[in-house]
Amino acid sequence: MFWTRFAMLLKDVTQAPVNPRKKPRQARAQATVDAILQASAHILVRQGFDGFNTNAVAERAGVSVGSLYQYFPNKDAIIAEMVRAKRSRLLTGLQAAEAAHEDAGLSEVLAALVAATIAHQEGWPQLSQALDRAAALMPLSEEGAELTAAILGVLHRVLRHHDVADAEVASLDLLALCRGMIDAALLRGEQDMDLLQARVMRAVLGYLGLRAM
Amino acid sequence: MFWTRFAMLLKDVTQAPVNPRKKPRQARAQATVDAILQASAHILVRQGFDGFNTNAVAERAGVSVGSLYQYFPNKDAIIAEMVRAKRSRLLTGLQAAEAAHEDAGLSEVLAALVAATIAHQEGWPQLSQALDRAAALMPLSEEGAELTAAILGVLHRVLRHHDVADAEVASLDLLALCRGMIDAALLRGEQDMDLLQARVMRAVLGYLGLRAM
DNA sequence: TCAATATGTGAGTTATTACTCATGTTTTGG
DNA sequence: CCAAAACATGAGTAATAACTCACATATTGA
Structure with missing residues (x-):
């Protein structure tokens, strides 16, 4: 019928509240979610972004697409959750490093902090x-943005605590600097983490006008 | 999601000199190619990778998809050409900077060099x-790889010429460091390029164990 | 002038894939 | 034990977008 062609005009004029999917309540549901996340990681690493589609993820996870969509409103949400978890882990690591060297x-x-990163x-x-x-290309979830701010916050707090001038800009710069160096080094397969750490520290301390330890 | 739309990683690992398309011979053909590249840039910036599809590019360029495919064998080739051109411009800038400060x-x-970057x-x-x-996700064309090597080469040559130890690793590190800081700063809208330059130089000189100028 | 060649067109083909839904199975609370 | 709620299924739908092709127009060189 001709009118089906116009069905699209009717749907979803109001903004969707980012689809509240159900949370897993039973253990098997949690297992399903975990399997999906694990399969996603596997596929991302082995096939890259091209192989990352919901059908493939579901198949590798050993669940049906339907199940996947019970817990993730869309494909991006899977990535978003992985990013969230990763950020959360980094934040924990940084906070632990901060706490362990308070004085x-x-x-x-x-x-x-560099070692933790x-x-x-x-x-x-x-x-x-x-x-x-992926994180750089996606609109962050609210929690994702909070985590990012908190990660920066740790660095900012440390710098201020030691009376570094322009702590705001410095924390942004240092984070970018570290990320850039570390990403590049790991991407080209570098193995010696102590050596990498030493090189990053030279740049960091140089930026701050401090001499090597 | 942007990545699902790119053939980049999976296709023709073993084959296809990715350029079986004709080169523009007449002025109007060159104009077509230019329009396509300009439209691509526009769409990439405004819509991101999601909006970047050949139909949209052709429409914005004011040409037909057919024309697009006369000069670019596939979508990736458009990106590849933009990357190539960009790399080429950077290399030229760096070489000029190098030559202007030979002694x-x-x-x-x-x-x-930092200023040029x-x-x-x-x-x-x-x-x-x-x-x-995009460049990080794509297999580089031969020329693209050569340009990258040449860019690194400038830095490497400068470092060696001034007897820097481990010039190989240092050039990789410094490039990554600069890229990270500069990208981040420009993306968050920073305006004062002299200030940015000074901060980058602090990190660079610190890395090399040199004092500020 | 007039073929040969270069360039341009865009509707149509085709593959892919995000996502739904009708239906079936398992677990839980009372 | 039994309903209700949670969980699982996967064939099917629909949207998207890469790319082709048969045909039209423009330019060139002799």
């Missing part, structure tokens, strides 16, 4: 990279 | 970023 000198705290990326650098890229 | 001290040459990204930071990202 130490600036260089020492920064070294701990490297360790965080090291495990699965290809997945880390893929997720970082 | 100067290391700090001075580096400052010129900033100037290069400054014009359209969003396009720069989009292309950088």
Whole structure:
């Protein structure tokens, strides 16, 4: 019928509230969600973004597409959740490093933060990279934005605590600097993390006008 | 999601010299190609990768899809050409900076190189970023790879000429460091290029163990 | 002038894939 | 034990977009 061609005009004029999918309540549901996330990571690393489609993810996870869409409103939400989890882990690592060196000198705290950042990326650098890229291209969820702010916040707090001038800009610069160096190094397969750490620290301390430790 | 629309990673691993299309011979054909590239840039910046499809590009360029496919064998080739052109421009800028400071001290040459890099990204930071990202996801054309090597080569040569140890690794690190800081700063809308330059130089000189100029 | 060649056209073909829904199965609370 | 709620299924639908092709127009060179 001709009118079906106009059905699109009727749908969803009002903005959708980013589809509240159900949360898993039973253990098997949680297992399904975990399987989906694990399969997603696997596919992202092995096939890249091109192989990453919901059918493939569901198949590899051993669940049906229908199940996938019970817990993720759309494909992006899977990526968003992986990014969220990754950010959350980094934040935890940084906070731990901060706490463990509360009374130490600036260089020492920064070294701990850099080490935590490297360790965080090291495990699965290809997945880390893929997720970082995706994160840059996606509108962040509210929680994602909060986590990003909190990550920057740790650095900012440390710098201010040690009376660094322009802590605001410095934290942005240092984060970008570290990310750039670490990503590039891991991407080209670098193995020696201590060496990488030392090089990053030279740049960081140089930026701040401090001498090497 | 942008990545599903790119053939980049999976197709023709083993084959196809990715250029079986005709080169423009008449002026109007060159105009067509230019229009396509310009439209592509516009769409990439305004709509991102999601809006970047051949139909949209052709429409905005004011040509037909058929014409587009006369000069570009596939969608990726458009991006590849933009990346190639961008790399080529950067290389030219760096070589000019190098030549203009042949007999100067290391700090001075580096400052010129950093300035050239900033100037290069400054014009359209969003396009720069989009292309950088795309380049990371695409297999480089032969010429693209050569350009990348040449860009690194300039830095490498400068470092070696001034007897920097580990010039190989240092050039990789410094390039990544600069890219990271500059991209981030321009994307968040920073305006003061002299200030940015000074901050980048602090990191660069610190990395090399040199004092500020 | 007039073929040969270069360039331009855009509706149509085709493959892909995000996402739905009618229906079936399992778990839970009372 | 039994309904209701949670969970799972996967063939099917519909939208999208890469790319083709048969044909039209413009330019060139002799």
